[in-house]
Amino acid sequence: MTALVTASDLTIQYPEAPSPVVQNAAFSVETGEVFALVGPSGCGKSTILRALAGFIPYQGRLTMAGDAIAGSNWQRGVVFQNASLYPWLTVADNIGFGLKVRGFSRDAIQKRVTDLLETVGLSGQGEKKTFELSGGMRQRVAIARVLANEPPLMLMDEPFGALDAFTRARMQQLVLDIWKRRDTTVFLITHDLNEAIRCATHIAVMTASSHQITQIVPNPYQGCDPETVADPTLEQQIDTFRRDLLKAIDPTRD
Ligand SMILES: Nc1ncnc2c1ncn2[C@@H]1O[C@H](COP(=O)(O)OP(=O)(O)OP(=O)(O)O)[C@@H](O)[C@H]1O
Ligand SMILES: [Mg+2]
Structure with missing residues (x-):
């Protein structure tokens, strides 16, 4: 590395x-x-x-x-806590926006946007307006918009x-999947x-x-x-690891 x-x-x-x-x-x-x-x-x-x-x-x-x-x-693409999408654009146009600015052809944009909609689990939802989306869906669009540029x-x-908590767990899995597939x-x-x-x-x-x-x-x-986590040994190991991290974050902690 x-x-x-x-x-x-x-x-x-x-x-x-x-x-x-x-x-x-x-x-x-x-x-x-x-x-x-x-x-x-x-x-x-x-x-x-x-x-x-x-x-x-x-x-x-x-x-x-x-x-x-x-x-x-x-x-260096940025995803913030609250997705700041362009409200006047559709989901697909939000995702393709950066590519358009960079001068990609309409066909290339459409192909990449279709792939990304699938990657983030929003296939078929490209024509929606962003105000029709839930919080989790908005974050998916924000992630797809960053991924569209294929940033290192x-x-x-x-x-x-x-x-x-449920949506968060799904989104964490999504990030892991994307990270594994796209390097x-x-x-x-x-x-x-x-x-x-x-x-x-x-x-x-x-x-x-x-x-x-x-x-x-x-x-x-x-x-x-x-x-x-179901395995008690693993649970305990993770617990110790988490406690060590907490101690590193706040060394005054017992
Ligand atoms: N634009 C700014 N002008 C002046 N001070 C700022 C500005 N932005 C942040 N700060 C100050 O810098 C410090 C660090 O802020 P920062 O946002 O980086 O913290 P953080 O670790 O991200 O916190 P959190 O976990 O709450 O998001 C804070 O004291 C904050 O008040
Ligand atoms: Mg912060």
Whole structure:
């Protein structure tokens, strides 16, 4: 594996803020990883994602495939918690929008959109308007819209945080399926340690006081759903792993 994203001495300070949110952070994301970033609310997770997306300036080094990240780019597609779809466009036109901007032919767009509708389980729903969709369906469209560009890196900021538990579990499975089939690299921010355990190949921990990523651990349990695991030994192992992560997130915890 080779590093797709590398950060070193990464410092990010918002214009009016008295001090940096992220300070001298260092991490790398290898090609093919699902890199889950966990940490307490307000510690700076979304800030790191915004810098990766190219939405905000930073100091230090932040590269993708060796090039410094500067500005947003289809190669780094972003999925947020609440899908911001274009309400005046159909589902199919939302998914194909980026390709149209990039000058793809109508036939190429139609083919890719049809494939993607199937990938995200929305076959035959391309002509719907986005206001006709449920929350889970909207997130599927948002994911398909990013996938349409075939980006080497997908950035996801709490993509399923607003969904009910059942829909969330289905969407986690969808991301795993897509990741397996398409070989994309995923940078996933989540509050939910079970989501990280189910989806990630690696789990990165950010703490409130450090302004950095303090640990990156390989996750041996990717693909297991901690909420429905039946084997008691495995359940206990996952429990210990989860407790160690909680301790890393908040070292003052007993
Ligand atoms: N645009 C902004 N201007 C100034 N400060 C900001 C801005 N956005 C975020 N912050 C501050 O930066 C810190 C980190 O915010 P960030 O959104 O990165 O946290 P987070 O880890 O994603 O939290 P959450 O888990 O609640 O989403 C917070 O103290 C927040 O108030
Ligand atoms: Mg956030």
